[in-house]
Amino acid sequence: MTINFPELARQAAADGAISAEEVLALRRVAWPDGRIDGGEAEAILAINDLVAEKPPEWTDFLVEAVGEYVLNGTEPKGYVADATADWLIARLDHDGRLDSQAELELLVRVLEKALGTPDSLKAYALAQIERAVLTGEGPTRSGGALDAGSITEAECNLVRRxxxxxxxxxxxxxxKAEAEMLFRLKDATLGQPNAADWQRLFVQGVGNYLQGWNNARSVTRERAAELESFMADTSTGLSRFFGRMARTDAAALRTAARDVLGGSQTPTRDFAAEASAEAAVTGAEHSWLQSRIDADGHSDPLEEALLAFLAEE
Structure with missing residues (x-):
């Protein structure tokens, strides 16, 4: 590596600024081996903390580089380890909050690209957005130029993502936790000049929780690691198994599969029927929704829009 990350961090701290040319240089030396290690990710975040003046190119570099380490720094790739999520939150957190839009964008991009993350990471990102809406302070608030108690287009977009x-x-x-967060935001911003997309986001978000298919689950990080380990197994027994598979005539394999499946009395799983059944609001979900609507003694326009959406669906 021709540029020493820790040394550049010290230089940037002394200068108080980093140029677009320096960002380009960092990008060139960060990707030749196709990966970012922990030391490089730490140094990049140190620069972000220490430098006040950063060009627009910095945000893209921070998000891509540190995101690469968070998503692919441990096996299985694409899954964020608990320890990595804890490290990222601790590294970005400044007395319970984030200082910049770049840091929030990093969190959101990791959540969007990950095959799986600890729940704490999404909860932390949403808490930052909720805090900004309620207090008027935070990375989505344009340096305090926006008042508390209303939700902006940028915040709607981030919440949706x-x-x-x-x-x-x-x-x-x-x-459920996210639907409850949407209700808190709704209660805190009633009657305010909110973003045009806010009502639709509230209705779609809570409606998705009530009507979503609960059986849809991603492969956990632990299960993904087990599958990768199995596929990487080069033991003699497994090698012989795949060797026999390769030498077996494809038509014979299909015939054998039809014979086995044809003799089975196990019914085929009807995923469409399961999803349709899940779309019905259960008694527990109805009680949850009613308790939220009754909390302040009356229904408001957003709650009425939600009820109309559920009735139509």
């Missing part, structure tokens, strides 16, 4: 991200407790679907 996070709650429907592939990483987290319900991949690409809204969890």
């Amino acid at each position: 996070v709650i429907f991200a592939s990483g987290g407790d319900r991949p690409a679907a809204v969890s």
